[in-house]
Amino acid sequence: MKVTFMGAGSTVFAKNVLGDVMCAEALRECEIALYDIDSERLEESALMINTMNKNINENRAKVSAYLGVENRKDALRGADFVVNAIQVGGYDPCTIIDFEVPKKYGLRQTIADTTGIGGIFRALRTIPVLADFAADMEEVCPNAWFLNYTNPMAMLAGYMQRYTGVQTVGLCHSVQGCSRGLLNDLDIEYTEPIKERIAGINHMGWLLEIYDADGTDLYPQIRKNAAAVLNDPNTKEWDLVRYEYIRRLGYYCTESSEHNAEYNNFFIKDKYPELITRYKIPLDEYPRRCIEQIARWKREKERYLHGEVSHRRTGEYASYIMEAMVTDKPYKIGGNVLNKNYLIPNLPAEACVEVACLVNKYGVQPCIQDALPVQLAAMNMTEINVHLLTIEAAATLKKEHIYQAAMLDPHCSSELSIDDIVAMCDDLIEAHGSWLPKYR
Numbered sequence: 001m002k003v004t005f006m007g008a009g010s011t012v013f014a015k016n017v018l019g020d021v022m023c024a025e026a027l028r029e030c031e032i033a034l035y036d037i038d039s040e041r042l043e044e045s046a047l048m049i050n051t052m053n054k055n056i057n058e059n060r061a062k063v064s065a066y067l068g069v070e071n072r073k074d075a076l077r078g079a080d081f082v083v084n085a086i087q088v089g090g091y092d093p094c095t096i097i098d099f100e101v102p103k104k105y106g107l108r109q110t111i112a113d114t115t116g117i118g119g120i121f122r123a124l125r126t127i128p129v130l131a132d133f134a135a136d137m138e139e140v141c142p143n144a145w146f147l148n149y150t151n152p153m154a155m156l157a158g159y160m161q162r163y164t165g166v167q168t169v170g171l172c173h174s175v176q177g178c179s180r181g182l183l184n185d186l187d188i189e190y191t192e193p194i195k196e197r198i199a200g201i202n203h204m205g206w207l208l209e210i211y212d213a214d215g216t217d218l219y220p221q222i223r224k225n226a227a228a229v230l231n232d233p234n235t236k237e238w239d240l241v242r243y244e245y246i247r248r249l250g251y252y253c254t255e256s257s258e259h260n261a262e263y264n265n266f267f268i269k270d271k272y273p274e275l276i277t278r279y280k281i282p283l284d285e286y287p288r289r290c291i292e293q294i295a296r297w298k299r300e301k302e303r304y305l306h307g308e309v310s311h312r313r314t315g316e317y318a319s320y321i322m323e324a325m326v327t328d329k330p331y332k333i334g335g336n337v338l339n340k341n342y343l344i345p346n347l348p349a350e351a352c353v354e355v356a357c358l359v360n361k362y363g364v365q366p367c368i369q370d371a372l373p374v375q376l377a378a379m380n381m382t383e384i385n386v387h388l389l390t391i392e393a394a395a396t397l398k399k400e401h402i403y404q405a406a407m408l409d410p411h412c413s414s415e416l417s418i419d420d421i422v423a424m425c426d427d428l429i430e431a432h433g434s435w436l437p438k439y440r
Helices: 011-023 039-057 069-076 090-104 116-140 153-163 178-185 219-230 240-249 274-278 285-306 317-327 374-396 399-408 410-415 418-435
Strands: 002-006 031-036 062-067 081-084 145-148 167-171 195-201 204-211 331-338 352-360 363-366
Touching: 002 011, 002 069, 011 031, 011 039, 011 285, 011 317, 031 039, 031 069, 039 062, 039 285, 062 069, 069 116, 081 116, 081 317, 090 116, 090 285, 090 418, 116 145, 116 153, 116 374, 116 399, 116 410, 116 418, 145 153, 145 317, 153 167, 153 331, 153 352, 153 374, 167 317, 167 352, 167 363, 178 195, 178 204, 195 374, 204 219, 204 374, 219 240, 240 374, 317 331, 317 352, 331 363, 374 399, 399 410, 399 418, 410 418
Parallel strands: 002 031, 002 081, 031 062, 081 145, 145 167
Antiparallel strands: 167 331, 195 204, 195 352, 331 352, 352 363
Protein backbone atom coordinates (compact mmCIF):
# COMPACT_ATOMS: atom_id res chain seq x y z
CA MET A 1 0.00 0.00 0.00
CA LYS A 2 1.23 3.49 -0.85
CA VAL A 3 0.17 6.74 0.79
CA THR A 4 1.10 10.06 -0.82
CA PHE A 5 0.85 13.16 1.34
CA MET A 6 0.36 16.38 -0.65
CA GLY A 7 1.44 19.44 1.31
CA ALA A 8 3.76 17.43 3.53
CA GLY A 9 5.29 20.68 4.77
CA SER A 10 2.31 20.81 7.12
CA THR A 11 4.61 18.98 9.50
CA VAL A 12 2.42 18.59 12.57
CA PHE A 13 -0.62 17.45 10.56
CA ALA A 14 1.55 15.08 8.53
CA LYS A 15 2.83 13.66 11.82
CA ASN A 16 -0.72 13.01 13.02
CA VAL A 17 -2.01 11.37 9.86
CA LEU A 18 1.10 9.36 9.01
CA GLY A 19 1.75 8.54 12.66
CA ASP A 20 -1.77 7.11 12.73
CA VAL A 21 -0.91 4.98 9.70
CA MET A 22 2.16 3.63 11.50
CA CYS A 23 0.02 2.79 14.54
CA ALA A 24 -2.34 0.61 12.48
CA GLU A 25 -1.07 -2.94 12.13
CA ALA A 26 -2.63 -3.40 8.69
CA LEU A 27 -0.98 -0.24 7.34
CA ARG A 28 2.40 0.13 9.02
CA GLU A 29 4.45 -1.58 6.29
CA CYS A 30 3.31 0.90 3.67
CA GLU A 31 5.22 3.14 1.31
CA ILE A 32 4.94 6.85 2.22
CA ALA A 33 5.60 9.59 -0.33
CA LEU A 34 5.95 13.14 0.99
CA TYR A 35 5.32 15.92 -1.54
CA ASP A 36 5.70 19.69 -1.24
CA ILE A 37 6.98 22.68 -3.19
CA ASP A 38 8.80 24.20 -0.18
CA SER A 39 12.21 22.53 0.17
CA GLU A 40 12.82 23.57 3.77
CA ARG A 41 9.44 22.43 5.08
CA LEU A 42 9.64 19.20 3.10
CA GLU A 43 13.07 18.44 4.54
CA GLU A 44 11.78 19.10 8.06
CA SER A 45 8.79 16.80 7.57
CA ALA A 46 10.92 14.05 6.05
CA LEU A 47 13.26 14.20 9.06
CA MET A 48 10.35 13.98 11.47
CA ILE A 49 8.51 11.17 9.66
CA ASN A 50 11.69 9.11 9.33
CA THR A 51 12.47 9.61 13.02
CA MET A 52 8.94 8.61 13.97
CA ASN A 53 9.10 5.59 11.67
CA LYS A 54 12.22 4.46 13.53
CA ASN A 55 10.86 5.19 17.02
CA ILE A 56 7.35 3.73 16.80
CA ASN A 57 7.37 1.54 13.69
CA GLU A 58 10.75 -0.25 13.61
CA ASN A 59 11.35 1.35 10.19
CA ARG A 60 8.63 -0.82 8.65
CA ALA A 61 7.44 2.00 6.37
CA LYS A 62 9.45 3.14 3.38
CA VAL A 63 9.58 6.96 3.33
CA SER A 64 10.51 9.08 0.30
CA ALA A 65 10.35 12.83 -0.31
CA TYR A 66 9.51 14.57 -3.60
CA LEU A 67 10.10 18.28 -4.17
CA GLY A 68 8.42 20.42 -6.79
CA VAL A 69 5.96 20.05 -9.62
CA GLU A 70 8.49 18.24 -11.79
CA ASN A 71 8.51 15.34 -9.28
CA ARG A 72 4.79 15.29 -8.53
CA LYS A 73 3.89 12.38 -10.79
CA ASP A 74 6.60 10.25 -9.21
CA ALA A 75 5.21 11.09 -5.76
CA LEU A 76 1.75 10.01 -6.88
CA ARG A 77 2.73 7.02 -9.02
CA GLY A 78 1.04 3.86 -7.80
CA ALA A 79 -0.56 5.52 -4.77
CA ASP A 80 -3.57 3.89 -3.15
CA PHE A 81 -4.40 6.90 -1.00
CA VAL A 82 -3.57 10.57 -1.53
CA VAL A 83 -3.96 12.85 1.49
CA ASN A 84 -4.33 16.52 0.59
CA ALA A 85 -3.34 19.22 3.08
CA ILE A 86 -2.03 22.02 0.86
CA GLN A 87 -2.56 25.74 1.41
CA VAL A 88 -2.07 27.64 -1.83
CA GLY A 89 -0.54 31.05 -1.23
CA GLY A 90 -0.04 30.52 2.50
CA TYR A 91 -0.54 33.14 5.15
CA ASP A 92 1.70 35.65 3.39
CA PRO A 93 0.61 36.85 0.93
CA CYS A 94 -2.74 35.23 0.27
CA THR A 95 -4.46 35.04 3.66
CA ILE A 96 -3.37 38.62 4.33
CA ILE A 97 -4.92 39.64 1.00
CA ASP A 98 -8.15 37.77 1.79
CA PHE A 99 -8.58 39.84 4.95
CA GLU A 100 -7.05 43.22 4.17
CA VAL A 101 -8.67 43.96 0.79
CA PRO A 102 -12.26 43.36 2.03
CA LYS A 103 -11.44 45.40 5.14
CA LYS A 104 -10.94 48.46 2.90
CA TYR A 105 -14.61 48.10 1.96
CA GLY A 106 -15.69 47.75 5.59
CA LEU A 107 -16.14 43.97 5.35
CA ARG A 108 -14.76 42.21 8.43
CA GLN A 109 -14.17 38.45 8.73
CA THR A 110 -13.20 35.92 11.37
CA ILE A 111 -11.74 32.84 9.60
CA ALA A 112 -12.36 33.32 5.85
CA ASP A 113 -11.39 29.80 4.80
CA THR A 114 -14.75 28.16 4.10
CA THR A 115 -17.17 30.60 2.52
CA GLY A 116 -17.67 34.33 2.25
CA ILE A 117 -15.31 36.46 0.20
CA GLY A 118 -12.22 34.88 1.78
CA GLY A 119 -13.48 31.36 1.13
CA ILE A 120 -14.35 32.23 -2.48
CA PHE A 121 -10.83 33.39 -3.27
CA ARG A 122 -9.19 30.59 -1.31
CA ALA A 123 -11.13 28.18 -3.54
CA LEU A 124 -10.29 30.04 -6.74
CA ARG A 125 -6.55 29.77 -6.11
CA THR A 126 -6.72 26.15 -4.89
CA ILE A 127 -8.98 24.50 -7.48
CA PRO A 128 -6.49 24.91 -10.38
CA VAL A 129 -3.84 23.13 -8.30
CA LEU A 130 -6.23 20.31 -7.44
CA ALA A 131 -7.15 20.03 -11.12
CA ASP A 132 -3.45 19.45 -11.87
CA PHE A 133 -3.26 16.87 -9.07
CA ALA A 134 -6.30 15.12 -10.54
CA ALA A 135 -4.82 15.02 -14.05
CA ASP A 136 -1.65 13.41 -12.69
CA MET A 137 -3.63 10.96 -10.56
CA GLU A 138 -5.77 9.86 -13.49
CA GLU A 139 -2.53 9.04 -15.31
CA VAL A 140 -0.37 7.41 -12.60
CA CYS A 141 -2.75 6.23 -9.84
CA PRO A 142 -6.27 6.15 -11.35
CA ASN A 143 -7.72 3.93 -8.61
CA ALA A 144 -6.44 5.96 -5.66
CA TRP A 145 -8.71 7.65 -3.13
CA PHE A 146 -8.16 11.39 -2.68
CA LEU A 147 -8.70 12.27 1.00
CA ASN A 148 -9.11 16.03 1.10
CA TYR A 149 -8.50 17.96 4.31
CA THR A 150 -7.98 21.37 2.69
CA ASN A 151 -10.54 24.18 2.99
CA PRO A 152 -12.85 25.41 1.60
CA MET A 153 -13.96 21.81 1.88
CA ALA A 154 -17.32 21.83 0.09
CA MET A 155 -16.02 23.82 -2.87
CA LEU A 156 -12.86 21.74 -3.32
CA ALA A 157 -14.45 18.32 -2.78
CA GLY A 158 -17.43 19.42 -4.87
CA TYR A 159 -15.19 20.44 -7.76
CA MET A 160 -13.14 17.25 -7.60
CA GLN A 161 -16.24 15.05 -7.63
CA ARG A 162 -17.96 16.91 -10.43
CA TYR A 163 -15.11 17.77 -12.78
CA THR A 164 -12.51 15.01 -12.35
CA GLY A 165 -12.50 11.22 -12.44
CA VAL A 166 -10.74 10.94 -9.09
CA GLN A 167 -12.44 9.13 -6.20
CA THR A 168 -12.73 11.84 -3.57
CA VAL A 169 -14.08 12.32 -0.09
CA GLY A 170 -13.72 15.47 1.99
CA LEU A 171 -12.76 15.07 5.65
CA CYS A 172 -13.22 17.53 8.48
CA HIS A 173 -12.79 17.47 12.25
CA SER A 174 -16.00 19.28 13.14
CA VAL A 175 -18.40 16.32 13.15
CA GLN A 176 -16.35 14.07 15.43
CA GLY A 177 -16.32 16.22 18.55
CA CYS A 178 -19.55 18.13 18.00
CA SER A 179 -22.00 16.32 20.29
CA ARG A 180 -19.81 15.61 23.30
CA GLY A 181 -18.33 19.09 23.15
CA LEU A 182 -21.83 20.57 23.32
CA LEU A 183 -22.94 18.35 26.19
CA ASN A 184 -19.80 19.01 28.20
CA ASP A 185 -19.93 22.78 27.63
CA LEU A 186 -23.55 22.90 28.79
CA ASP A 187 -22.86 20.64 31.82
CA ILE A 188 -25.35 18.00 30.68
CA GLU A 189 -24.91 14.52 32.14
CA TYR A 190 -25.25 11.62 29.74
CA THR A 191 -24.46 7.93 29.42
CA GLU A 192 -22.31 6.46 26.67
CA PRO A 193 -22.55 5.52 23.92
CA ILE A 194 -24.61 8.40 22.64
CA LYS A 195 -26.75 8.08 19.52
CA GLU A 196 -26.61 11.01 17.14
CA ARG A 197 -27.65 11.95 13.62
CA ILE A 198 -25.80 14.73 11.81
CA ALA A 199 -26.34 15.96 8.25
CA GLY A 200 -25.98 19.16 6.24
CA ILE A 201 -22.91 20.72 4.62
CA ASN A 202 -19.36 21.13 5.80
CA HIS A 203 -19.06 23.55 8.74
CA MET A 204 -22.83 23.85 8.70
CA GLY A 205 -23.94 20.32 9.46
CA TRP A 206 -26.81 19.98 11.89
CA LEU A 207 -27.09 17.86 15.01
CA LEU A 208 -30.57 16.59 14.18
CA GLU A 209 -31.01 13.96 16.91
CA ILE A 210 -29.11 13.11 20.06
CA TYR A 211 -29.92 10.41 22.62
CA ASP A 212 -27.82 8.92 25.38
CA ALA A 213 -27.36 5.19 25.99
CA ASP A 214 -30.51 5.08 28.15
CA GLY A 215 -32.62 6.41 25.26
CA THR A 216 -33.02 9.88 26.78
CA ASP A 217 -33.61 12.61 24.22
CA LEU A 218 -30.99 15.18 25.20
CA TYR A 219 -32.29 18.03 23.04
CA PRO A 220 -34.84 19.45 25.54
CA GLN A 221 -32.07 19.94 28.11
CA ILE A 222 -29.71 21.28 25.44
CA ARG A 223 -32.25 23.91 24.39
CA LYS A 224 -32.96 24.86 27.99
CA ASN A 225 -29.31 25.23 28.97
CA ALA A 226 -28.36 27.10 25.78
CA ALA A 227 -31.15 29.61 26.40
CA ALA A 228 -29.93 30.11 29.97
CA VAL A 229 -26.43 30.88 28.73
CA LEU A 230 -27.74 33.40 26.18
CA ASN A 231 -29.88 35.09 28.83
CA ASP A 232 -26.95 35.49 31.24
CA PRO A 233 -25.24 38.86 30.58
CA ASN A 234 -22.20 37.71 32.57
CA THR A 235 -21.74 34.36 30.89
CA LYS A 236 -18.21 33.11 30.38
CA GLU A 237 -19.29 30.78 27.58
CA TRP A 238 -17.88 31.48 24.12
CA ASP A 239 -20.11 29.39 21.81
CA LEU A 240 -22.85 32.00 21.63
CA VAL A 241 -23.44 32.11 17.88
CA ARG A 242 -24.25 28.41 17.83
CA TYR A 243 -26.42 28.72 20.93
CA GLU A 244 -28.33 31.46 19.09
CA TYR A 245 -28.77 29.00 16.23
CA ILE A 246 -30.34 26.61 18.75
CA ARG A 247 -32.70 29.33 20.01
CA ARG A 248 -33.74 30.64 16.58
CA LEU A 249 -33.42 27.56 14.35
CA GLY A 250 -33.91 24.79 16.90
CA TYR A 251 -30.69 22.86 16.24
CA TYR A 252 -26.97 22.93 16.96
CA CYS A 253 -24.39 23.35 14.21
CA THR A 254 -21.25 21.25 13.82
CA GLU A 255 -18.68 24.03 13.37
CA SER A 256 -17.53 26.65 15.85
CA SER A 257 -19.08 30.02 16.56
CA GLU A 258 -16.09 31.94 15.21
CA HIS A 259 -16.64 30.20 11.86
CA ASN A 260 -20.42 30.53 11.80
CA ALA A 261 -20.38 34.19 12.77
CA GLU A 262 -19.39 35.04 9.18
CA TYR A 263 -21.57 32.48 7.38
CA ASN A 264 -24.75 34.54 7.59
CA ASN A 265 -26.11 38.09 7.73
CA PHE A 266 -26.89 38.10 11.46
CA PHE A 267 -23.84 38.92 13.57
CA ILE A 268 -21.05 40.92 11.89
CA LYS A 269 -22.91 44.10 10.97
CA ASP A 270 -21.41 47.54 10.66
CA LYS A 271 -24.64 49.17 11.90
CA TYR A 272 -24.72 46.97 15.00
CA PRO A 273 -21.15 46.91 16.38
CA GLU A 274 -22.43 45.87 19.81
CA LEU A 275 -23.16 42.39 18.42
CA ILE A 276 -19.43 41.70 18.23
CA THR A 277 -19.14 42.08 21.99
CA ARG A 278 -22.47 40.46 22.79
CA TYR A 279 -21.64 37.26 20.87
CA LYS A 280 -17.88 37.36 21.60
CA ILE A 281 -16.99 37.29 17.91
CA PRO A 282 -13.21 37.21 17.29
CA LEU A 283 -12.70 39.36 14.20
CA ASP A 284 -9.44 38.65 12.30
CA GLU A 285 -9.12 35.39 14.21
CA TYR A 286 -7.48 33.34 11.45
CA PRO A 287 -4.58 35.74 10.77
CA ARG A 288 -3.98 35.82 14.51
CA ARG A 289 -3.87 32.02 14.59
CA CYS A 290 -1.49 31.94 11.63
CA ILE A 291 0.93 34.31 13.34
CA GLU A 292 0.76 32.28 16.55
CA GLN A 293 1.22 29.00 14.66
CA ILE A 294 4.30 30.31 12.84
CA ALA A 295 5.80 31.51 16.13
CA ARG A 296 4.94 28.21 17.85
CA TRP A 297 6.58 26.21 15.08
CA LYS A 298 9.78 28.26 15.44
CA ARG A 299 9.78 27.59 19.19
CA GLU A 300 8.99 23.88 18.96
CA LYS A 301 10.81 23.01 15.74
CA GLU A 302 13.90 21.52 17.40
CA ARG A 303 11.83 19.38 19.73
CA TYR A 304 9.77 18.03 16.84
CA LEU A 305 12.72 17.40 14.55
CA HIS A 306 15.40 16.17 16.94
CA GLY A 307 13.56 15.10 20.07
CA GLU A 308 12.09 11.76 20.97
CA VAL A 309 9.37 11.86 18.34
CA SER A 310 6.55 9.55 19.35
CA HIS A 311 2.88 9.21 18.53
CA ARG A 312 -0.40 7.72 19.70
CA ARG A 313 -3.19 7.15 17.21
CA THR A 314 -5.56 10.11 16.96
CA GLY A 315 -9.20 10.31 15.93
CA GLU A 316 -8.40 11.64 12.44
CA TYR A 317 -10.45 9.80 9.85
CA ALA A 318 -7.69 9.15 7.29
CA SER A 319 -5.98 6.07 8.75
CA TYR A 320 -9.31 4.50 9.70
CA ILE A 321 -10.56 4.95 6.13
CA MET A 322 -7.42 3.29 4.78
CA GLU A 323 -7.72 0.48 7.31
CA ALA A 324 -11.38 -0.11 6.45
CA MET A 325 -10.68 -0.30 2.72
CA VAL A 326 -7.63 -2.56 3.14
CA THR A 327 -9.12 -4.98 5.71
CA ASP A 328 -12.85 -4.68 4.90
CA LYS A 329 -13.46 -3.83 8.56
CA PRO A 330 -16.41 -1.37 8.36
CA TYR A 331 -15.99 2.15 9.67
CA LYS A 332 -18.38 5.12 9.80
CA ILE A 333 -17.29 8.67 8.97
CA GLY A 334 -18.88 12.03 8.38
CA GLY A 335 -17.86 12.54 4.77
CA ASN A 336 -18.20 15.34 2.24
CA VAL A 337 -19.67 13.87 -0.93
CA LEU A 338 -21.86 14.92 -3.84
CA ASN A 339 -25.58 14.87 -3.11
CA LYS A 340 -26.11 12.32 -5.89
CA ASN A 341 -29.36 10.39 -5.61
CA TYR A 342 -30.45 13.16 -3.24
CA LEU A 343 -28.80 11.90 -0.10
CA ILE A 344 -30.43 14.94 1.50
CA PRO A 345 -33.70 15.23 -0.46
CA ASN A 346 -34.24 18.97 -0.08
CA LEU A 347 -30.76 20.05 -1.21
CA PRO A 348 -29.62 20.11 -4.87
CA ALA A 349 -27.95 17.07 -6.44
CA GLU A 350 -24.80 19.00 -7.43
CA ALA A 351 -24.21 20.26 -3.88
CA CYS A 352 -21.43 18.78 -1.75
CA VAL A 353 -23.07 17.60 1.46
CA GLU A 354 -21.72 16.19 4.72
CA VAL A 355 -23.42 12.95 5.76
CA ALA A 356 -22.69 9.68 7.50
CA CYS A 357 -20.79 7.29 5.22
CA LEU A 358 -19.94 3.61 5.55
CA VAL A 359 -16.37 2.76 4.55
CA ASN A 360 -15.19 -0.75 3.64
CA LYS A 361 -13.40 -2.48 0.75
CA TYR A 362 -16.00 -1.05 -1.65
CA GLY A 363 -14.97 2.50 -0.78
CA VAL A 364 -16.99 5.34 0.70
CA GLN A 365 -20.74 4.67 0.67
CA PRO A 366 -22.89 7.64 1.73
CA CYS A 367 -26.08 7.06 3.72
CA ILE A 368 -29.40 8.52 2.59
CA GLN A 369 -30.92 11.01 5.04
CA ASP A 370 -34.37 12.34 5.73
CA ALA A 371 -35.13 15.84 4.45
CA LEU A 372 -33.72 18.55 6.66
CA PRO A 373 -36.09 20.81 8.60
CA VAL A 374 -36.94 23.57 6.14
CA GLN A 375 -35.13 26.33 8.06
CA LEU A 376 -31.92 24.29 8.16
CA ALA A 377 -32.08 23.50 4.44
CA ALA A 378 -32.62 27.21 3.81
CA MET A 379 -29.52 28.09 5.85
CA ASN A 380 -27.50 25.49 3.94
CA MET A 381 -28.72 26.84 0.62
CA THR A 382 -27.31 30.30 1.36
CA GLU A 383 -23.88 28.64 1.43
CA ILE A 384 -24.51 26.15 -1.39
CA ASN A 385 -25.36 29.04 -3.73
CA VAL A 386 -21.90 30.48 -3.08
CA HIS A 387 -20.23 27.07 -3.45
CA LEU A 388 -21.86 26.33 -6.81
CA LEU A 389 -21.11 29.75 -8.30
CA THR A 390 -17.50 29.66 -7.13
CA ILE A 391 -17.05 26.22 -8.68
CA GLU A 392 -18.67 27.56 -11.86
CA ALA A 393 -16.19 30.45 -11.89
CA ALA A 394 -13.26 28.05 -11.51
CA ALA A 395 -14.57 25.71 -14.22
CA THR A 396 -15.40 28.41 -16.78
CA LEU A 397 -12.89 31.16 -15.86
CA LYS A 398 -15.73 33.67 -16.20
CA LYS A 399 -15.31 36.63 -13.89
CA GLU A 400 -19.06 37.22 -13.76
CA HIS A 401 -19.47 34.07 -11.64
CA ILE A 402 -16.99 35.39 -9.08
CA TYR A 403 -19.12 38.52 -8.79
CA GLN A 404 -22.28 36.45 -8.52
CA ALA A 405 -20.84 34.20 -5.83
CA ALA A 406 -19.94 37.26 -3.75
CA MET A 407 -23.30 38.92 -4.45
CA LEU A 408 -25.12 35.87 -3.11
CA ASP A 409 -22.93 35.48 -0.05
CA PRO A 410 -25.12 36.55 2.88
CA HIS A 411 -22.38 38.44 4.71
CA CYS A 412 -21.14 40.35 1.64
CA SER A 413 -24.62 41.19 0.39
CA SER A 414 -25.88 42.40 3.77
CA GLU A 415 -22.97 44.82 4.19
CA LEU A 416 -22.01 46.04 0.70
CA SER A 417 -23.68 47.37 -2.44
CA ILE A 418 -23.44 45.45 -5.71
CA ASP A 419 -20.98 48.02 -7.07
CA ASP A 420 -18.77 47.67 -4.01
CA ILE A 421 -18.90 43.88 -4.22
CA VAL A 422 -17.77 43.96 -7.85
CA ALA A 423 -15.03 46.50 -7.09
CA MET A 424 -13.84 44.42 -4.13
CA CYS A 425 -13.66 41.29 -6.29
CA ASP A 426 -11.67 43.18 -8.93
CA ASP A 427 -9.26 44.40 -6.26
CA LEU A 428 -8.86 40.88 -4.90
CA ILE A 429 -8.20 39.49 -8.38
CA GLU A 430 -5.54 42.13 -8.96
CA ALA A 431 -3.95 41.64 -5.53
CA HIS A 432 -3.74 37.85 -5.98
CA GLY A 433 -1.98 38.28 -9.32
CA SER A 434 -0.39 35.04 -10.51
CA TRP A 435 -1.94 33.05 -7.65
CA LEU A 436 -5.09 33.01 -9.81
CA PRO A 437 -5.59 31.97 -13.44
CA LYS A 438 -6.64 34.63 -15.92
CA TYR A 439 -10.38 35.31 -15.76
CA ARG A 440 -12.32 36.81 -18.62
